[in-house]
Amino acid sequence: MFVSRRKYEQLLADYERIREQRDEAQRNVRAMQTATRTAAGQFTAADDTLNRVRLARLADAIRYTGRITRLVRIVARLRTEVAAAERRAARVQAQYDNAVGLDDPTLDLGAHWQTRRSDKPRTEVSAS
Template sequence: MFVLRSTHRALQADYLRVLEQRNEAEQQARAARVSMKLAAGQFTDTDDALGQARLARISDAVGYRRRITRLIRTIARYRTALTTETRRANRLQKAYDNAVGLDAPALDLGAKWQQTRTDKPQAVKG
């Protein structure tokens, strides 16, 4: 089959243009794959970092809950100890007052007399 030179040149130019377009498309596809891998890596790193942050917050919350539980138990123990020591101190104070005679009813009457005595020295105002 006979092909004219001008037709051959036109077909060859079309072939070269298509070949150039194919090479350009392959380059763009490679560049797109590289950028997709880069973006996927960044998203994976970000997702991993976010996951680590979430795990850290959960771990902190669990740790804080344990600390709070320990603190509540410690406070309850201290309150019990304070109540016990307060009762003991009150009992000892009553025993001391009884031993030295400070719980006698006459003392209450004397306190009232001390407040109303007429020979009580007056404070000097100046």
């Protein structure tokens, strides 16, 4: 079958155009694959970092929870010890008051006359 030169050149131009489109499509595919691999690597790295941060926060929370629990126990024990020390101090003070006679009920009765006694020293008021 005979093909004219004009038809041959037209077919050749079509063939070249289609081949150029194919080559451009292949370049686009390669570029997209590279971009996809790059993005996947970035997302994987970001996900790994996020997982590490989450695990670190979780470990911190567990550690802090343990510390808080220990501190609560220590504070409860210290409060018990302070209350016991206050009871001992009150008991010793009561024994001291009894030993020196400060718990005598007549002292409470004499407190009233102490404010009005005549030999009480007075502060002088200066006249300006």
